[in-house]
Amino acid sequence: MTRSKNLAKWLISGPPLLYLIFFFAIPTAMMAFAAFRFPGDYGGLMPLFGADPQTGKQVLLVNSHNWHDYLTLDNFARFFQEAVYIELFIKSFGYALLTTLLCLLASYPLAWLIARSPKKWRDLLVLLVILPFWSNFLIRVYAWMIILGPQGYFAKLVNTALGFIGIAPQQFLFTPFAVIIVLVYVHLPFMVLPLYANLEKHDMALLDAAQDLGASRWQRFWKVTWPLSLPGVYAGAALVFIPALGIFAVPDLVGGTDGIMIGNLIKQQFLDSRDWPFGSVLSIMLTLSVLLMAGLMAVLGRGGKRNAL
Amino acid sequence: MHSKQSKWLWAASLLVYAFLYLPLVIVVVYSFNDSRLNAEWVGFTTKWYGVLFADDQMLTAARNSLLIGLVSSIFATFFGTLAGLAMYKYKLRLLPILVLTPIAIPEILMALSLLMFFVALNFTMGYLSIGLAHIAFSIGFVAIVVRSRLQGMDESLVEAARDLGAGPLQAFWRVTFPLILPGIIAGALMAFTLSIDDFVITYFVAGAGASTLPLQIYSMLKIAVTPEVNAISSLLMLLTLALIVIAAKIAPGALRASH
Numbered sequence: 001m002t003r004s005k006n007l008a009k010w011l012i013s014g015p016p017l018l019y020l021i022f023f024f025a026i027p028t029a030m031m032a033f034a035a036f037r038f039p040g041d042y043g044g045l046m047p048l049f050g051a052d053p054q055t056g057k058q059v060l061l062v063n064s065h066n067w068h069d070y071l072t073l074d075n076f077a078r079f080f081q082e083a084v085y086i087e088l089f090i091k092s093f094g095y096a097l098l099t100t101l102l103c104l105l106a107s108y109p110l111a112w113l114i115a116r117s118p119k120k121w122r123d124l125l126v127l128l129v130i131l132p133f134w135s136n137f138l139i140r141v142y143a144w145m146i147i148l149g150p151q152g153y154f155a156k157l158v159n160t161a162l163g164f165i166g167i168a169p170q171q172f173l174f175t176p177f178a179v180i181i182v183l184v185y186v187h188l189p190f191m192v193l194p195l196y197a198n199l200e201k202h203d204m205a206l207l208d209a210a211q212d213l214g215a216s217r218w219q220r221f222w223k224v225t226w227p228l229s230l231p232g233v234y235a236g237a238a239l240v241f242i243p244a245l246g247i248f249a250v251p252d253l254v255g256g257t258d259g260i261m262i263g264n265l266i267k268q269q270f271l272d273s274r275d276w277p278f279g280s281v282l283s284i285m286l287t288l289s290v291l292l293m294a295g296l297m298a299v300l301g302r303g304g305k306r307n308a309l
Numbered sequence: 310m311h312s313k314q315s316k317w318l319w320a321a322s323l324l325v326y327a328f329l330y331l332p333l334v335i336v337v338v339y340s341f342n343d344s345r346l347n348a349e350w351v352g353f354t355t356k357w358y359g360v361l362f363a364d365d366q367m368l369t370a371a372r373n374s375l376l377i378g379l380v381s382s383i384f385a386t387f388f389g390t391l392a393g394l395a396m397y398k399y400k401l402r403l404l405p406i407l408v409l410t411p412i413a414i415p416e417i418l419m420a421l422s423l424l425m426f427f428v429a430l431n432f433t434m435g436y437l438s439i440g441l442a443h444i445a446f447s448i449g450f451v452a453i454v455v456r457s458r459l460q461g462m463d464e465s466l467v468e469a470a471r472d473l474g475a476g477p478l479q480a481f482w483r484v485t486f487p488l489i490l491p492g493i494i495a496g497a498l499m500a501f502t503l504s505i506d507d508f509v510i511t512y513f514v515a516g517a518g519a520s521t522l523p524l525q526i527y528s529m530l531k532i533a534v535t536p537e538v539n540a541i542s543s544l545l546m547l548l549t550l551a552l553i554v555i556a557a558k559i560a561p562g563a564l565r566a567s568h
Contacts (some may be wrong), residue, residue, distance in 0.1 A: 007400075008477070009395070009399050011397065011400060012391050012394050012395045012398070012399075013391065013392070013395035014387055014407065014446055015391055015450070016388040016389065016391050016392035016395070016404065017392075017403065017404050017407065018387050019444070019445065019448065020408065020411075020445065020448065021407065023423065023441055023442065023444070023445035024407060024411055024419070024422075024445055025407060026426065027419075027423050027425060028419075028422045030420075030422060030425050030426055030429060031418075031422040031425055031554065033419060034425060040431040044428065045425075046390070071450060080520050081345070097497050106325050107325075109317075109321035109322055110317050110321070110322045110325045110326075111317075111323070112318060113318045113321075113322045114317065114322075123554035128326065128329075129326075129329065131550075131553070132329045132332075132333055134502065134549045134552075134553060135333060135542075135545065135549050136505075136506045136522075136523065136526070136542070136545050137506055137508060137523075137544075137550075138523055138526050138527055138530065139336060139526070139545060139546070140332065140333070140535075141530075142336065142526070142530055143332030143333060143335055143542075144332055144438040145347075145530065146332075146335055146336065146339060146347040147332060147384060148333075149347060149348065150347070151346055151347075151348030151400060152347070152348055153348075153349075156370065165323075173327070184329070185329075185332065187339055188325075188328075188329065211404075213530035214477070229478075242413065242415065243415055243416070245415060246415020246416065246417050246418065247417075247506060248417055248509070249509060249527075252531075253527075253530055263415070266417060267417065270513075272423055272426065275427065278422065279435045280421075280425075283329065283417075283418055283422075285466075286418065287318070287414065287418060288416060288417060289384075290413075294413065297443045
């Protein structure tokens with residue numbers, strides 16, 4: 001009985017486990033390892049295997065005597081020594097943080113409205129939030145290229161307005177402004193959904209009680225609704241912040257030279273400079289940042305719940 | 310409800326809905342604009358759809374995308390359903406980590422590690438590497454949908470079947486499977502959309518010759534945007550809308566389960 005149960009367990013979990021070990025775990029481990037290697041003569045990685053000069057057979061070149069010719073910490077040293085990389089990380093953090101804040105600002109009233117709507121309306125209102133998000137990512141970015149483009153109605157309208165105070169003409173496409181607005185656009189549903197899921201569960205009697213006790217509208221929000229919604233806020237923040245931090249296509253298409261982020265630097269190291277070890281270091285730094293933020297959000301999320309109860 | 314407050318709430322929410330939809334409406338409207346520039350409205354035309362259907366590269370890319378989407382979503386649904394079942398039934402440590410991390414990390418990390426992996430294996434990159442990568446990132450999404458469907462299932466139905474003499478396999482095929490089928494279908498549709506839409510991972514593992522719709526659109530956006538992009542975008546939106554309607558018909562509530 002226990003043997004056949006064990007067999008069933010492996011038959012069910014084995015195939016996806018093997019697939020993901022092969023096409024996720026091993027590649028990820030390879031990338032982590034690459035951060036400690038040297039670049040090859042023509043880019044990529046310096047090979048660890050090669051022909052033995054005597055026998056001509058393929059052998060492992062690295063051994064306990066010569067490992068320092070193959071493994072190094074220099075790639076990490078380079079990251080910490082050159083200010084420009086740290087600066088780009090800080091800038092990308094700033095963009096992702098601003099995106100998260102703007103998403104939160106836009107999502108809160110919407111999530112609240114949906115959560116307070118009659119039950120039969122809620123699914124439809126939620127679907128209306130998700131729907132644009134199901135259309136291709138590049139199309140959503142492209143739509144903003146049209147809107148922000150220099151010949152478009154938006155640029156002309158805003159520049160006419162700005163003309164009166166003498167700061168026109170301004171460019172909108174290929175600026176950090178374009179990066180932020182598009183990042184907000186493509187990540188908005190990730191904030192609305194967890195926030196709505198949280199707000200839906202709130203007990204409205206608490207707000208009535210607060211009102212009876214003389215709380216103003218602002219106090220009711222700040223002392224009751226907001227602390228109770230913190231777990232949703234942190235969940236949404238993690239869902240927006242993490243992908244926004246690593247994105248490269250948005251800055252690539254609408255950011256211009258000022259708008260680039262970590263993702264663009266990583267892509268450039270892999271494809272243009274072909275310095276894979278350094279690209280791997282940047283990837284590891286990105287991963288560590290993401291893990292740090294995810295851990296922070298998880299801890300804050302729990303704390304938020306505790307504070308609220 | 311306090312009417313003044315809800316008025317503000319409605320106004321703010323309508324603004325956000327407008328923000329969500331306006332860009333997509335603009336793409337569709339401009340796909341009928343009789344001008345090479347996406348700037349001012351000149352007049353109505355359907356010629357960009359004509360240009361699109363005469364563009365062999367675009368049509369090949371579209372066919373590739375559909376084919377890769379179809380094949381990879383079948384495999385992803387198989388692996389993902391098993392993963393969802395395993396995560397629901399057994400206390401496992403490694404599998405949930407492997408299933409959920411690809412969803413949580415920035416896409417570029419998975420893309421580059423797969424690039425390194427294929428290069429290290431001397432694997433010629435092309436449609437096969439794209440498909441293998443698409444399966445890998447879709448498994449998690451399918452697993453989550455299937456698991457949430459299992460969690461919503463009434464376990465006593467399976468027990469009843471067992472009491473009536475059904476073996477574990479029979480109970481699975483006759484009771485569990487039909488009950489979670491809507492979730493599996495929803496997961497499959499999701500894997501299909503994810504594959505058709507994916508740009509980042511495809512971009513890195515496509516190799517030199519392979520092309521998919523997102524790669525084709527990306528290169529157009531980088532080089533020369535013509536209203537042909539509006540036309541293909543509008544058609545893609547129509548396709549996604551159709552998929553959602555199908556999903557809602559087959560598996561009501563599946564859309565909610567998937568997000």
